[in-house]
Amino acid sequence: MDLPSAINALKASLGDEAVDCDARSCQIASRDYFWLSPILSQQLRDCPLASAVVKPQNLLDLAKALSIAYQYEVPITPRGKGTGNYGQAVPVDGGIVFDLTAMNQVIEVESDWITAETGCNFLQLEAATESLDRELQIIPSTTKSTLGGFIGGGAGGAGSVQYGFIWNDFVDSLEILPCVENPEPFWVSGEECLNYLHAFGTTGIITKAKVRLRPRRNWTALYFSFGADQISKAAAAAKAFTKLPIVPRLNTFDLPEAVALLPKNAAMPAGRISLRPMVDKSTVDNCIQIVEQLGGRFEAEKPEDLENLHLLSYNHFTLRAKQKRPEICHLQLAGDAMVEKTEAILSLLPDSALHLECRLVDDKQSFGGLLVSRFVDRATIANAIESLRSLGLQVVNVHSDKLGEGHLPKIENVIRTKAVNDPKNLLNRGRLPSETVVATFPEE
Ligand SMILES: Cc1cc2nc3c(=O)[nH]c(=O)nc-3n(C[C@H](O)[C@H](O)[C@H](O)COP(=O)(O)OP(=O)(O)OC[C@H]3O[C@@H](n4cnc5c(N)ncnc54)[C@H](O)[C@@H]3O)c2cc1C
Known part of the structure; x- marks a missing residue:
């Protein structure tokens, strides 16, 4: 690797302003939300920083920058908004971060599709589809994150109740730039x-x-509550909402211990389960009827609270919980056992709390979510993962910055594709399980 020559060549080719070597800029562009995990926090906090942040303005600039990186054999980490929570945007082998947020043009909006540069964020994309009375099928709770970062490092979010995840027909096609000469x-x-x-x-x-x-859709935010011992009723209500003529965009609920970790809200009473679907206005009465028949309570309808529902969903729950209790650690679970074996799940780790989302998995609505607890040590988490799996739950290892570990895509496909598109292994080095740039959990 010849980093100084690469940086000089990048400045000569793209202009000084496109190549930022300021220490503070490199620090910011070299970190993401991995600190949500106490394990990754320890593992990645002393990782090298990038030596430069390159911000290409268009495809031609990006192609020139990739060619220079290839010539001087410099590791490159692509970056969107940096909201990934597995440390997947951390340049563990140093080199250069490519900030792709300036490549943010919407190319075309059709009735069923939007084509855009991947530096676009979701607020921009949702605004671009408004005039055609359309919206994206799925968006992450991090609405300011980029399309490229979501596709490259995320999974699902609002809309997953009905449409599943990014690999369930969300993507029609992708334009790819390889790292070759x-x-x-x-x-x-x-x-x-x-x-x-x-x-x-x-x-x-x-x-x-x-x-x-x-x-x-004409979305509105609904707040319901159930007694602490009515989890099966709350789950039944969430599933019943998915049978409505218009399926909710979000279908989130928290058990009382989890409600206690969220900002105080009169519509989310302490000591009760909080169920918060984002529903089409035409279905509000049906939802209230479903909940009341199941013994739950209607708390409020707040059309102005759509953003709040996003900010209480998916890993925003972990972020909120971490802000309240910095010592917590989270695990990402999936499977109906989340609502069937709640007591067993909560008893595995100290001071634990459960946050759930109803989403489409393998063509049927099922539950997934987050188990947060007081962090003890790696061994305790590793044991809990084993116990959770034996309870019939799928557990994604959120404490690893590696591919695999329960994440898609298949490693053999990554290796095969990489051999053609990145023959010098410069793109986001250190993410394959076989690479030992950083030690990986739980072997340590
Ligand atoms: C509070 C919080 C809530 C979250 N909620 C959700 C959620 O609801 N759903 C969800 O799926 N995720 C969620 N995440 C994770 C994260 O927000 C998503 O992965 C997000 O969409 C990433 O977008 P980004 O622009 O921040 O990408 P970055 O973090 O910058 O990058 C993510 C990964 O993609 C790669 N990448 C970036 N751009 C490109 C590109 N153009 N081409 C190829 N690779 C690229 C990066 O190298 C990195 O590995 C959450 C995270 C936090 C901290």
Whole structure:
């Protein structure tokens, strides 16, 4: 690797202003939300920083920058907004971070699709679809994160109740720029897209994406509550909402211990389960009827609270819990055992709390969510993961910055794609399980 020559060549080619070597900029661009995990926090906090942040303004600049990185064999970490929570945007082998947020043009909005540069964020994309009365099928709770970062490092969010995750037909096609001597963009579609989804940018830089839209709905936020011992009733209500003519965009609920970790809200009474669907206004009466028949209580309808529902969903729950109790550690679970074996789950770890989302998995609505608890040590978490699996739950290891560990795509597909698109292994180095750039949990 010849980093100084690469930086000089980048400045000569893209202009000084596109290559930022300021220590503070490099520090910020070299970290993400891995600190939500006490394990990753310990593992990644002393990782090297990037030596420069390159911010290409267009595809041509990006191609030139990739070619220079290839020539001087400099590791590159693609970056969107840096909201990934597995440390997947941390340049564990140093080198240069490519900030892709300036490549943010919406190319085309059709009735069922939007095609955009991947530096676009979700607020921009949702605004672009408004005039056609459409919205994105799924968006993460981090609405300011980028399309490229979501496809490259995320999974699901609002809309997953009905449409599942990014690999469930959300993506039609992707424009990819490989890291080779003379990078030329090419498009992939169908099954071939799977080699790039949640691949942490290791198989090529996604420069444009065509993703699926749905009719825009007249969403409103509903708040319901159930008694602390009524989890099966709350779960039944959440599932019943998914049978309505218009399925909710979010279908979130928290057990009382989890409610206590969230900001105080009169519509989320202490000591009770809080169920908070984002529903179409035409279905409000049906939802109230469902909940009351199951013995729950209608607390409030707040059309102005859509943003709040996003900020109480998915890993925003972990963020809120961490802000209240910095000592917590989270685990990401999936499976109906989350509502069937709640007591057993909560008894595994100290001071634990459960946050749930109802989403579409393998063509049926099921539960997934987050178990937070007081962090003791790695061994306790590793044992809990084993116990949770024996209770019939799927557990994604959120304490690893590696591919695999329960995440898609398949490692053999990453290796095969990388051999063609990144023959010098410069793209987001250190993410393959076989690479030992940093030690990985739980072997330590
Ligand atoms: C509070 C909180 C809530 C969250 N909620 C959700 C949620 O609801 N759903 C969800 O799925 N995730 C969620 N996440 C995780 C994260 O927000 C998503 O992964 C997010 O969409 C990442 O986008 P980003 O622009 O921040 O990407 P970054 O963090 O910058 O990058 C993510 C990964 O993608 C790679 N990458 C970035 N751009 C490209 C590109 N153009 N081509 C190839 N690779 C690229 C990066 O190298 C990195 O590996 C949450 C995280 C936090 C901290």
